[in-house]
Amino acid sequence: MNTELIGIIATFLLTLIIAIPLGKYLAKVFAGEKVWTDFLKPLETGIYKLSGINVKEQMNWKQQLKALLTINILWLVYGFFVLVFQDKLPFNPDGNSGMTPDLAFNTIISFVANCNLQHYSGESGVSYLTQQFVLMFLQFVSAATGIAAAVVLFKAFRDKTTTQLGNFWEFFVRSITRLLLPLSIVVALILTFNGTPASYEGKDQFISVQGDTVHVSRGPAAQMIAIKHLGTNGGGYFGANSAHPFENPSYFTNMVEMIAQTIIPLAMIIAFGYFIRRKKLAWTIFGVMTIGLFMLMIPTLTSELGGNPALAKMGIAQTTGAMEGKEVRFGPAATAYWSTLTTVISTGSVNGMHDSTMPLTGLWQLLAMMINAFYGGCGVGLLNYFIYLIIAVFISGLMVGRTPEFLGHKVEAREIKIAAIITLLSPFLILAGTAIASYVFTNHGGAAWAVQPKNWLNNPGFHGFSEMLYEVTSSNANNGSGFEGLGDNNVFWNVLTGIIIFLGRFLPIIGPVAIAGLLGAKKFIPESAGTLKTDTKTFALMTFAVIMVLNALSYFPALALGPLAEYFTQLR
Amino acid sequence: MKNYIIQSIRLTLVLIVLLCILYPIGIALAGKLSKGNGGGEKITKNGKVVGYALLGQSFTKPEYFWGRPSAVAYNAAGSAGSNKGPSNPDYLKDVSNRIDTLLKYNPGLKKSEIPADMVTASGSGLDPNISEQGAKIQIERVAKARKLDEKKVKELVAMNTLKPFLGLFGPSSVNVLKLNLALDSL
Numbered sequence: 001m002n003t004e005l006i007g008i009i010a011t012f013l014l015t016l017i018i019a020i021p022l023g024k025y026l027a028k029v030f031a032g033e034k035v036w037t038d039f040l041k042p043l044e045t046g047i048y049k050l051s052g053i054n055v056k057e058q059m060n061w062k063q064q065l066k067a068l069l070t071i072n073i074l075w076l077v078y079g080f081f082v083l084v085f086q087d088k089l090p091f092n093p094d095g096n097s098g099m100t101p102d103l104a105f106n107t108i109i110s111f112v113a114n115c116n117l118q119h120y121s122g123e124s125g126v127s128y129l130t131q132q133f134v135l136m137f138l139q140f141v142s143a144a145t146g147i148a149a150a151v152v153l154f155k156a157f158r159d160k161t162t163t164q165l166g167n168f169w170e171f172f173v174r175s176i177t178r179l180l181l182p183l184s185i186v187v188a189l190i191l192t193f194n195g196t197p198a199s200y201e202g203k204d205q206f207i208s209v210q211g212d213t214v215h216v217s218r219g220p221a222a223q224m225i226a227i228k229h230l231g232t233n234g235g236g237y238f239g240a241n242s243a244h245p246f247e248n249p250s251y252f253t254n255m256v257e258m259i260a261q262t263i264i265p266l267a268m269i270i271a272f273g274y275f276i277r278r279k280k281l282a283w284t285i286f287g288v289m290t291i292g293l294f295m296l297m298i299p300t301l302t303s304e305l306g307g308n309p310a311l312a313k314m315g316i317a318q319t320t321g322a323m324e325g326k327e328v329r330f331g332p333a334a335t336a337y338w339s340t341l342t343t344v345i346s347t348g349s350v351n352g353m354h355d356s357t358m359p360l361t362g363l364w365q366l367l368a369m370m371i372n373a374f375y376g377g378c379g380v381g382l383l384n385y386f387i388y389l390i391i392a393v394f395i396s397g398l399m400v401g402r403t404p405e406f407l408g409h410k411v412e413a414r415e416i417k418i419a420a421i422i423t424l425l426s427p428f429l430i431l432a433g434t435a436i437a438s439y440v441f442t443n444h445g446g447a448a449w450a451v452q453p454k455n456w457l458n459n460p461g462f463h464g465f466s467e468m469l470y471e472v473t474s475s476n477a478n479n480g481s482g483f484e485g486l487g488d489n490n491v492f493w494n495v496l497t498g499i500i501i502f503l504g505r506f507l508p509i510i511g512p513v514a515i516a517g518l519l520g521a522k523k524f525i526p527e528s529a530g531t532l533k534t535d536t537k538t539f540a541l542m543t544f545a546v547i548m549v550l551n552a553l554s555y556f557p558a559l560a561l562g563p564l565a566e567y568f569t570q571l572r
Numbered sequence: 573m574k575n576y577i578i579q580s581i582r583l584t585l586v587l588i589v590l591l592c593i594l595y596p597i598g599i600a601l602a603g604k605l606s607k608g609n610g611g612g613e614k615i616t617k618n619g620k621v622v623g624y625a626l627l628g629q630s631f632t633k634p635e636y637f638w639g640r641p642s643a644v645a646y647n648a649a650g651s652a653g654s655n656k657g658p659s660n661p662d663y664l665k666d667v668s669n670r671i672d673t674l675l676k677y678n679p680g681l682k683k684s685e686i687p688a689d690m691v692t693a694s695g696s697g698l699d700p701n702i703s704e705q706g707a708k709i710q711i712e713r714v715a716k717a718r719k720l721d722e723k724k725v726k727e728l729v730a731m732n733t734l735k736p737f738l739g740l741f742g743p744s745s746v747n748v749l750k751l752n753l754a755l756d757s758l
Contacts, residue, residue: 003743004743006741007736007740010741047583050582050586052578052582053579066573066576067576067579067580070576070580071584074581075584124650132592132596133592136596137587137588140591141587141591169579169583176591185595189602192602192603193603195607195626197603197608197612198602198603198606199609199610199611201611204611206621207622209629209631209749209753209756210630210631212630212646214623214629214646214648215648216624217650217651218612220600222599240652240653240695240696240698243653243694243695243696244696244698245627245696245698245699246612246626254742255737255741307688311688314664314683315683315684316687317687317705320688320689321688323688324656324658325654325693327699327701328694328701328706328743328745329699329734329742329745331743335695350695351695352695355656356655356656356657356658359658359659459655459663460661461659463657485656570658570659
């Protein structure tokens with residue numbers, strides 16, 4: 001077996017070795033049990049005191065959501081103004097200009113929503129102040145928001161019947177002090193000592209060996225790259241994201257970054273099981289998600305390692321696989337592995353350009369984002385999966401003719417309605433968004449925007465359609481990666497994707513938390529012989545089938561027009 | 573509700589101090605101890621900075637090993653891939669031209685020996701490396717242009733080849749800048 005495949009297998013195993021104990025630790029942290037990081041308690045008490053927060057105050061699910069939305073809206077307002085006026089604010093050594101209002105609208109929603117779709121380039125589009133005080137700040141707090149929302153759901157199922165779901169601020173702050181910040185320090189130090197810049201020096205200039213004058217963008221990148229992965233954000237410091245040699249200097253750092261983006265989503269599943277004292281359920285969920293991951297990853301590996309058939313026709317050697325848009329130090333296997341991870345997990349960082357991957361790879365990337373629940377983003381992955389679980393419980397209930405129950409609570413019309421709306425939201429946003437974009441592209445090619453619609457696409461034909469489909473899908477999934485050939489910095493794409501990201505973030509948080517809150521308040525029904533068990537292999541299969549059927553039915557036509565059509569034309 | 577607004581503002585301010593000032597400055601200070609003092613490791617030749625160890629640069633002369641095609645012409649003030657799709661006819665024409673250029677400057681080279689990385693643009697446009705095969709096919713040309721023994725050049729390539737991480741994980745690669753500087757210092 002070659003070293004490239006051994007590399008990704010080792011990465012996956014290391015991820016598990018770190019994530020499983022981390023999950024057990026998180027369950028204890030959020031349950032308030034003793035853990036070794038309790039020496040940080042004074043720091044937390046200080047934060048609460050300075051913020052005027054009383055963490056003893058218990059919240060119900062509506063109060064939880066109110067607190068969550070209030071602070072998120074505050075960040076939107078704060079960030080928007082910094083982005084627009086960054087040229088007038090200090091800490092801008094490269095003299096980059098302020099953002100247009102539509103770009104600022106898009107960027108701020110994108111970062112508050114943990115999406116990190118970037119319609120600017122880090123080197124020329126933002127100041128150091130923006131990078132650290134807005135973008136990196138939001139990478140921490142948006143991840144913590146997702147984790148805290150998931151913990152609210154944990155709380156609802158821990159006790160038999162309860163409306164007291166703990167304190168949102170406490171979950172939120174602890175996500176940062178006990179998890180995101182300590183891990184970020186470790187990862188940032190690893191990156192710094194492997195070559196990633198971390199200092200505040202501005203642009204550098206040198207004369208190359210052949211005599212060209214070269215300018216080099218630098219800055220405090222290591223700090224941001226650590227949290228961009230741990231928090232499943234994905235927004236890079238430099239334009240080329242983790243393909244940039246400064247963001248990702250070596251194969252070793254590539255392994256570190258791949259592990260960093262996977263451990264928290266994985267740990268959250270384990271934490272869920274330990275927190276509600278149903279370990280078997282957690283392992284069942286983990287099993288379904290992991291099988292899903294492999295079903296997307298294995299064909300991705302085959303299609304990338306197989307190389308580009310069009311280049312094969314020219315007669316060159318593609319022994320290592322397709323190399324367009326990839327870096328030699330990672331090779332195609334690690335790039336393919338990354339592309340699957342970053343799309344199932346909603347990180348959206350890239351170490352190779354997705355626009356240049358093979359047509360079928362594009363298909364798997366799109367499908368991964370459409371499902372958006374195989375591991376999924378920090379906290380929100382589990383929330384998305386929870387919706388699938390509720391739908392699966394409902395359908396199984398109908399099949400066996402019993403009132404559906406989940407963990408001892410009756411699932412009734414109200415909960416199902418919410419779950420159904422959330423399930424329908426993704427296809428609606430993705431398909432309607434792509435349809436509008438295609439319509440504008442074909443009928444209003446000359447519209448006087450920063451990038452005219454007729455110049456949007458970097459590639460003709462089916463691949464061009466995929467570029468638009470990918471952009472909208474990535475926005476809805478809060479993923480943030482792109483088929484970056486798309487000319488997306490103009491008022492149309494900025495506003496369209498801004499709205500989609502916003503809806504695609506907050507409704508899928510509100511829905512599951514509401515369902516959990518409603519269920520948790522209901523009378524607890526003890527398990528009996530007639531209970532539908534949710535931690536069995538049969539039910540796991542049922543959930544998997546529900547996920548597959550829902551997504552296949554929703555998206556097959558769109559996928560057929562994009563990557564599938566391109567694939568079949570290549571076969572000719 | 574009003575309570576939440578005030579708490580949100582205060583908490584945001586406290587977290588900005590912790591996450592945007594203390595954390596990044598701490599890392600930056602620790603970075604001073606790293607190889608490039610946290611500003612990226614520089615490479616010097618005769619006391620002058622001629623590049624960054626991690627950043628590729630443009631080599632076009634026959635006496636130097638060439639790097640990969642770059643969508644940003646190795647301008648490190650930006651970074652990007654070509655974002656060309658695999659079936660794009662313009663892109664396929666570019667690749668075909670690159671193959672012809674390589675064949676022209678490397679007499680005796682067979683098409684089937686050209687590795688994909690030498691005719692495709694990297695993801696960052698700043699890829700500092702080429703594959704071992706990518707270096708191998710250029711040895712004859714470089715040796716001829718410098719009037720060196722091919723064996724000597726081959727040795728230098730071997731010395732500048734980075735093996736897989738720990739000898740186990742990932743591909744091997746050749747750092748073009750370091751290899752070319754080693755040639756210049758012969």
